[in-house]
Amino acid sequence: MKGWTGYILRVNLNDKTWKKESFTEDFAKKWVGGRGFASKILFDELKPGIDPLGPENKLVVALGPIAGIPAPNTGKVVVAAKSPLTGFYGDGNLGSNVSSQLRKAGYDALIVEGKADKPVYLNIEDDKVEFLPADEMWGKGTYFSNEWIYKKHGKNAGVLNIGQAGENKVLFAVIRSLEGRAGGRPGIGAVMGSKMLKAIVVKGTKQIPQADPDLMRKLGIEGLKKAHELDQKSGWSKQSTNAVLAWCNEVNGLPVQNMRKTAHPEAHKIDGERLNDARIATYGCPSCTMHCGITIHDDEGRESELDYENIGMLGPNVNVFDLKKVGSLNYLCDDYGLDTISAGAVLGFYADAIEHGATKGDFKFGDADKAKTLLWDIAARKGEAGSILAEGALKAAKLYGKNSADYAMQVKGLEMAAYNCKSIPGQALAFGVAAIGGHHREAWIITFELKHSKRESYGPEKAAKVIELQRIRGGLFELLPACRFPWVEVGYELENYPKFFNAATGLNWTLSDFWTAADRAYSMIKLHYLREFPNATRKDDYPPAVWFDKANADTDGPQKGVVLEYDKYDSLLQHYYDQRGYDKRGIPTMDTLKKLGLEAEAAEAAKQAELN
Amino acid sequence: MKVTVKLIGPLIYEGGFSEKTLELPGPMTAGELSAFVKINRKRPTIITRNGKAIAAGERISEGDRVVISHIYSGG
Numbered sequence: 001m002k003g004w005t006g007y008i009l010r011v012n013l014n015d016k017t018w019k020k021e022s023f024t025e026d027f028a029k030k031w032v033g034g035r036g037f038a039s040k041i042l043f044d045e046l047k048p049g050i051d052p053l054g055p056e057n058k059l060v061v062a063l064g065p066i067a068g069i070p071a072p073n074t075g076k077v078v079v080a081a082k083s084p085l086t087g088f089y090g091d092g093n094l095g096s097n098v099s100s101q102l103r104k105a106g107y108d109a110l111i112v113e114g115k116a117d118k119p120v121y122l123n124i125e126d127d128k129v130e131f132l133p134a135d136e137m138w139g140k141g142t143y144f145s146n147e148w149i150y151k152k153h154g155k156n157a158g159v160l161n162i163g164q165a166g167e168n169k170v171l172f173a174v175i176r177s178l179e180g181r182a183g184g185r186p187g188i189g190a191v192m193g194s195k196m197l198k199a200i201v202v203k204g205t206k207q208i209p210q211a212d213p214d215l216m217r218k219l220g221i222e223g224l225k226k227a228h229e230l231d232q233k234s235g236w237s238k239q240s241t242n243a244v245l246a247w248c249n250e251v252n253g254l255p256v257q258n259m260r261k262t263a264h265p266e267a268h269k270i271d272g273e274r275l276n277d278a279r280i281a282t283y284g285c286p287s288c289t290m291h292c293g294i295t296i297h298d299d300e301g302r303e304s305e306l307d308y309e310n311i312g313m314l315g316p317n318v319n320v321f322d323l324k325k326v327g328s329l330n331y332l333c334d335d336y337g338l339d340t341i342s343a344g345a346v347l348g349f350y351a352d353a354i355e356h357g358a359t360k361g362d363f364k365f366g367d368a369d370k371a372k373t374l375l376w377d378i379a380a381r382k383g384e385a386g387s388i389l390a391e392g393a394l395k396a397a398k399l400y401g402k403n404s405a406d407y408a409m410q411v412k413g414l415e416m417a418a419y420n421c422k423s424i425p426g427q428a429l430a431f432g433v434a435a436i437g438g439h440h441r442e443a444w445i446i447t448f449e450l451k452h453s454k455r456e457s458y459g460p461e462k463a464a465k466v467i468e469l470q471r472i473r474g475g476l477f478e479l480l481p482a483c484r485f486p487w488v489e490v491g492y493e494l495e496n497y498p499k500f501f502n503a504a505t506g507l508n509w510t511l512s513d514f515w516t517a518a519d520r521a522y523s524m525i526k527l528h529y530l531r532e533f534p535n536a537t538r539k540d541d542y543p544p545a546v547w548f549d550k551a552n553a554d555t556d557g558p559q560k561g562v563v564l565e566y567d568k569y570d571s572l573l574q575h576y577y578d579q580r581g582y583d584k585r586g587i588p589t590m591d592t593l594k595k596l597g598l599e600a601e602a603a604e605a606a607k608q609a610e611l612n
Numbered sequence: 613m614k615v616t617v618k619l620i621g622p623l624i625y626e627g628g629f630s631e632k633t634l635e636l637p638g639p640m641t642a643g644e645l646s647a648f649v650k651i652n653r654k655r656p657t658i659i660t661r662n663g664k665a666i667a668a669g670e671r672i673s674e675g676d677r678v679v680i681s682h683i684y685s686g687g
Contacts, residue, residue, distance in 0.1 A: 272621055444686020
């Protein structure tokens with residue numbers, strides 16, 4: 001086997017043991033890496049119904065055959081576990097030197113089992129694994145602990161760490177790296193915290209195995225140059241992802257006031273132009289060709305790294321239109337290790353719930369100072385509000401009652417990203433059928449809907465577009481893993497990625513092979529879901545009720561009176577299921593599973609629930 | 613004919629402005645307006661008029677608010 005190292009490092013925190021395990025070429029070719037590896041490993045090794053925050057849950061860090069090799073945006077790592085937020089498989093990716101360092105240490109994946117009896121961090125150096133005390137970092141934020149690790153282990157070390165939110169098992173705690181990157185939105189940081197694991201530090205000195213190193217080097221260097229040129233030519237990096245904020249405001253897709261509204265006259269105060277004006281530095285991931293992290297001074301003078309999702313959710317979604325104040329909220333989330341999207345959604349939900357009488361409190365939309373206090377309360381699980389909101393919007397809504405779940409802006413428990421889709425049905429579907437809950441990374445089709453379809457259409461072309469993008473964004477790029485931005489934002493050709501993969505592995509794959517592997521990973525995640533929720537229904541793939549509520553429609557502007565329609569959304573969902581080969585519950589049929597070579601996994605899932 | 617044109621993202625730096633009201637020399641389509649404000653014809657864009665997407669061949673009317681954007685892909 002070439003391209004893969006062929007080894008997984010398995011670490012047990014109960015007894016502080018570790019072992020190096022090999023995997024077969026068949027496993028590698030079937031699951032590729034990243035999300036594929038993680039979803040398969042966790043399906044095989046976790047019993048359904050386990051406590052996601054108990055020692056029986058496992059944390060998987062997964063890479064793939066081009067991870068860490070110099071080529072466009074290959075510095076990505078997938079982190080996964082059973083999610084405490086959603087109750088089934090959850091994952092995320094983040095930029096980190098772990099991508100190259102773990103591969104150089106000789107591993108394509110790391111599995112962390114058990115729970116330490118006191119705070120520890122893992123130090124992995126090639127074939128050596130140490131369980132070191134983390135007392136000096138425990139209770140501290142991610143900036144402190146990252147810096148502490150750099151001082152002790154050097155700045156080239158690959159680092160994954162958590163903040164206080166992870167330690168306190170906040171259900172939307174993330175894992176952080178490089179003092180600016182975050183991943184694992186469905187509470188993967190909380191899983192790490194539940195294991196008393198503050199950080200993972202990795203250094204390797206071996207060669208990453210490649211079938212044709214000379215070709216890989218040539219393709220990689222050409223690719224880095226080309227992707228960078230495309231970015232420079234397009235001007236994308238001027239405003240990075242936050243250029244879309246002004247556009248969302250123009251087309252009534254901005255999340256304002258817990259997604260009650262779709263545009264705001266003060267949106268220009270936090271748009272891409274203002275962000276570019278306020279820029280003091282720019283950051284990216286390893287092997288990045290188009291740095292997306294724009295750093296500004298926040299309200300307290302600290303450096304805060306922003307992009308669209310965190311501005312959208314911590315800004316307009318809570319009616320804060322002061323960029324420095326948004327920067328402060330973002331800084332605190334990053335330091336505490338809170339997911340910025342979920343944090344913004346939870347704050348917006350809380351203000352909404354107070355306004356609608358579902359709970360009592362002194363937080364109002366637009367109160368950035370109180371929001372700062374609340375973020376700490378959440379990260380520390382301090383007080384009643386902090387403890388409840390630390391559970392995420394859906395669980396908080398279930399506690400508050402009074403129909404507040406209708407406006408908890410999530411799907412399957414995972415809060416949705418910064419696009420208000422009550423008049424954008426295709427993107428509402430994309431959130432509804434995202435593999436792990438309301439995530440935007442797998443399919444984003446809003447410009448397709450407006451330019452190449454009709455905004456009001458619920459037709460099969462939108463389901464087809466969602467599937468096409470899921471295969472690329474949630475499949476190809478999550479399996480390799482690599483960042484999708486060069487392709488998705490500046491047009492770096494998709495056909496380059498099989499070339500990289502083939503140079504690394506010696507195989508002869510086409511994009512079509514990746515679509516099969518992507519469909520397999522999606523079906524695998526669906527089987528996770530079915531196993532945990534045997535009574536799964538298609539209603540689980542619906543966005544929140546407030547998007548269907550006429551009383552919540554825009555009262556003026558081009559989308560006045562428009563909301564999603566239940567019957568039409570359901571038919572759009574059926575188009576998606578039909579094209580995917582899923583049954584009426586949204587679960588892959590036996591025929592689909594067989595075509596993907598998932599007979600054994602289907603038999604395992606069938607112990608808990610019926611398959612059609 | 614007066615129209616308001618707003619450019620989004622990198623187009624601001626290409627066109628040299630963010631938003632302004634323009635007096636057009638005569639009737640124009642959306643595509644012609646895009647070229648008029650010096651947006652490279654080869655660059656894929658999405659154009660909206662008064663909040664709704666329009667094709668490049670559609671005519672612009674007095675008082676319209678036209679937004680020309682790079683095609684975003686949701687990060």
